[in-house]
Amino acid sequence: MNVRAKRIFRSVAYVLAAYLFLLVIFSIVRQFTMKGVAEKYIVVEAGDILVRPNSNMLPGSSDRFWGGLTGHVALVVKGGAFSSLDENMGGIEVVEARLFNKNPFSYKNRIVRNRAVVHFGKKYYGRRYLLKMHINEERIKYVNSFIQKEKDKKYNLFSSKEDTNTYNCATFVRRLILVTKNYDIDCNKGKIIFPNDIINNSLFDTPNDRVRF
Numbered sequence: 001m002n003v004r005a006k007r008i009f010r011s012v013a014y015v016l017a018a019y020l021f022l023l024v025i026f027s028i029v030r031q032f033t034m035k036g037v038a039e040k041y042i043v044v045e046a047g048d049i050l051v052r053p054n055s056n057m058l059p060g061s062s063d064r065f066w067g068g069l070t071g072h073v074a075l076v077v078k079g080g081a082f083s084s085l086d087e088n089m090g091g092i093e094v095v096e097a098r099l100f101n102k103n104p105f106s107y108k109n110r111i112v113r114n115r116a117v118v119h120f121g122k123k124y125y126g127r128r129y130l131l132k133m134h135i136n137e138e139r140i141k142y143v144n145s146f147i148q149k150e151k152d153k154k155y156n157l158f159s160s161k162e163d164t165n166t167y168n169c170a171t172f173v174r175r176l177i178l179v180t181k182n183y184d185i186d187c188n189k190g191k192i193i194f195p196n197d198i199i200n201n202s203l204f205d206t207p208n209d210r211v212r213f
Helices: 003-034 137-150 169-181 195-199
Strands: 041-044 049-052 072-078 080-083 093-101 106-115 129-131 210-212
Touching: 049 195, 072 137, 072 169, 072 195, 093 169, 129 195, 137 169, 169 195
Parallel strands: none
Antiparallel strands: 041 080, 049 072, 049 129, 072 093, 093 106, 129 210
């Protein structure tokens, strides 16, 4: 084996080793986050929010345990009831700003309507939150109107809170609640809004309005 081939082989070996290491770490983290989270019966209504917390290492973010990378936020548009162990999450649906969908992978780059299980499924057990908004049917009409108006807007990870031409998942949900309920859901009012800033809002301090499942 010549020198070039040895270098290529070594590089591939390093990449595979790093990949396997990350798989082990993620498996450990997943098992750790599941501990202490008992099975729950979840009732979700249109207007509620689903969130996966982000990493506390992101500058400007408020702290919330069990986070990972950028996290994710979506607004429920079709409610339902299900066990937290249910693979299909009762068939509930959400609207969310996405660059791409997972499971299966597909490019989106816009506001989309998805089954909640696509980005909040059982593999995130213990690392997802239901935030109860208690939006009445009359107010839901304003929510649906806003979604219809904004549905073709593009995704932008670095969209600012005041940008109304592009959105990321957190800025979209913040803008939606701000317009339809006249309430700023960003708890620390920082320059950037993160999923943790939504989870930690005192609006959800009422018992059973912030459910980790």
